[in-house]
Amino acid sequence: MNRTQQITDYLKARYAILVIESYEEERVVAELGEIAKSLNHRLFLWSSTQGVQTNGAVVGDKTFDLKLALDFCEEKAREDNSKNIFVFRDAHNYLTTSANPVYRRRLKDFAIKIRSHGYRSNCIIVAPSFEIANDLQKEVTLIDFPLPSRDEVKTQIEGFVAAWKSNDNVKINLPQDSKEKLVDAALGLTSLEIDNSLSRSLVSNLMLDENTVKDLLAEKKQIIRKTGILEYIDSQLDLDDVGGLATLKKWLHLRSQCFGQAAKEFGVGTPKGLLLTGVPGCGKSLTAKCVSSSWNMPLLRLDMGKIFQGVVGSSESNIRSALRTAEAISPCILWIDEIEKGLSGSSSGSSDGGTATRVFGTLLTWMQEKTAPVFVFATANNIASLPPELLRKGRFDEIFFVDFPSALERKKILEIHLIKLKRDPGQFDLDRLVALGGEANFGQNISLSGAELEAWVGDSLIDAFSRRVSGSGDPADLAMSDFEATISRMVPMSKVRKDEFTKLREWANQNAISASAATFNEDGAETQTGGRRIDF
Missing domain, CATH: 1.10.8.60 (Helicase, Ruva Protein; domain 3)
Known part of the structure; x- marks a missing residue:
């Protein structure tokens, strides 16, 4: 079921309050306008600066306050045979747990009357993120509104090119392969960001060509970095820049062939990812950067520390937003460095009100059920602090152990x-x-090391x-x-922390694969390192 059909079904089923989380307010409102037309519903829009509007005209006198706006909307809902969609664009600021509870009570009263009186109306809250207070949890239905899909991005770019094609002052040189690269570069951006980036490139060069891909990619990196949660990593390194780790390199080479249509037609599933653990300073983070260049995929670094910040409820919103962005950019590599530091509070004994547990649950569910080609490259130094649920099969394709180099x-x-x-x-x-x-x-x-x-x-x-x-x-x-x-x-660190690394190797011998190929000393005996040996 596509997104438009999902929203339509909720409206027909008289769901009183829908919440659509998206930074693309204009795009959401435009889609809701099309849905309202198809259902023959009146569409009312409210904001804290313009009050209630319909068809571009203000209809609610002095309805800048949310409570007054809800009073007005309820009057409209009571009209005989009226079918309405009420869209609230700033309501999330009034409905937080720290805000005046009168606003939450008024919205809940309206929702109850929609159900009990049979009003043919629905309330839709559009917000970049939404904190669901306890007294609204049973009234609210959340709807994801993803970033533009590949087909939507392609349609937008083709429309932009068509609009400028007849302009004699602009030169357009975009063969089919360049258009596909342009679409790939735009994935993960909002419609407005795509339009702005293309316009800036056009103004700078009076041309749309192969260089526009670079301009769009540069803009995309800046936009992703501005989120403060995901970081776009530029890497010119190659797996040849990593000394050793032959087994891991071979495994990665085999998986690199599993992305694309040919692998899909053959029945090969998209690789989920790997967990790379071991002693510090032995190339775990370096390998993540090298894989990005070798596979020619974007590398997004997820800073788990920045997930847990801001007001109550923002952590859960942050992780959902980061994962949605990674899926929109896919195929890509999502690098979670030192994952144990971000999930250390997910145990039952944490004192953060359950935030870490909820974030951890969101991440686990996504890793298990994701269908987008996002390869998760997680690294960890202290494997003992990781929750056991993360280590079971289905989350990662494999767990590798990196020991001191032979x-x-x-x-x-x-x-x-x-x-x-x-x-x-x-x-x-x-x-x-x-x-x-x-x-x-x-x-x-x-x-x-x-x-x-x-x-x-x-x-x-x-x-x-x-x-x-x-x-x-x-x-x-x-x-x-x-x-x-x-x-x-x-x-050497191996001398200072000898006992710690001995225990780590004992764990790896039972639970992980050695990232290095077997080596032998002068006597012909195999050099002992942590992790099980495998051959390809």
């Missing part, structure tokens, strides 16, 4: 960072560096530069002696 992985990571610093890895004894960064130097089960290896290279470069500037010692470029000097000052 010798082969340390070598690859060192190569990557040396190349980034425009140094030739062949000029260094990499096997010696690998040994210095691992058990041969620090002891059993103690080695540097990926972040510590990067810091080691950076600190060594600073020592080399300082030596050259001061003129003391050998003025040569970065040398092995610099690495040997700086490693002596490092205390």
Whole structure:
């Protein structure tokens, strides 16, 4: 059932109060106008600045106050054989739990009379978000009003192009593939934002072409960032920039082929996502950024900390808004970094009035039932603090564990960072560096993490530069002696938190897959790391 039919059915069934959550007030009102015409209903609009209007004319004298507006609307509803839709555009400000309860009582009285007296009328509240007070919970029916669908966006863009096509001062060069890219770039924006972005691009260049896609995408990034909840991440990295994690990379490569029409026709379901856990500083967040570039999909970072902010009820609205935006932009990757920090209050012992529990429930239900191609890439450092409901099959396709890098992985990571610093890895004894960064130097089960290896290279470069500037010692470029000097000052995290990481590996051996491929030491024995091994 489409949205228009759903609203129509509610109106025919005499639902007294409907609430439509949307930032697109004009688009909602336009659709309600079409529905009113199809039902042969009168449409009345109310706002706190204009009072009650119909057909663009003010009909309610001095109805700027919501209570007076409801009095007027009830008079209209009592008229014989009248069929009405009353749309309230600022009512959410009057109906919060902190507002005067008289307004909630008056609206409830009107709803009761609509039912008991058989008025052929409905009240519709249009708001960007709506806090349902306890005394209105049984009276209100919530209706989602998603951002424009792909077909709606395509129709709008085609209409915009057609409107300017006959203008001699404007050049339009949009072949079919460019139009499709333009539609992809516009997904996730409101109709007004799409129109504004296209107009700005047209004014700047007097042209609609391939560059318009870039302009629209840039505008889209800014708009998403302004929400303060979702952040559009630009990443030029590739999975080759991640040292090691061969098993995880192979798994991701196989899933990258499962998006699109060909996979759908073959019967392959859209991948749900993965949970990447493990020791800090070993590439979890870096991998999320690399997957975005490798899959050529937008990467949206969901800041769970910003979900829980503002007035009572806004947290639930924030998570719903963020998930709706992600679905509108799909296919995309939704990155939830350090997910355990945002869900730590969802246990029964929390003291936030149940807000964390409700947010967690909304997220769980969406992850289980979503049909839009949104790949959830969640990372966690402290797996013990995650609710068990999140870890069961159906939420994620797989759980991977990232341990400290093996010798082969340390070598690859060192190569990557040396190349980034425009140094030739062949000029260094990499096997010696690998040994210095691992058990041969620090002891059993103690080695540097990926972040510590990067810091080691950076600190060594600073020592080399300082030596050259001061003129003391050998003025040569970065040398092995610099690495040997700086490693002596490092205390690995794997040593400081050894007991904690041992418990984490024990959990991973039972519940997760190792993100790294099997490696072997000099004696031919497999190097032990956390997580089960799988082969593709």
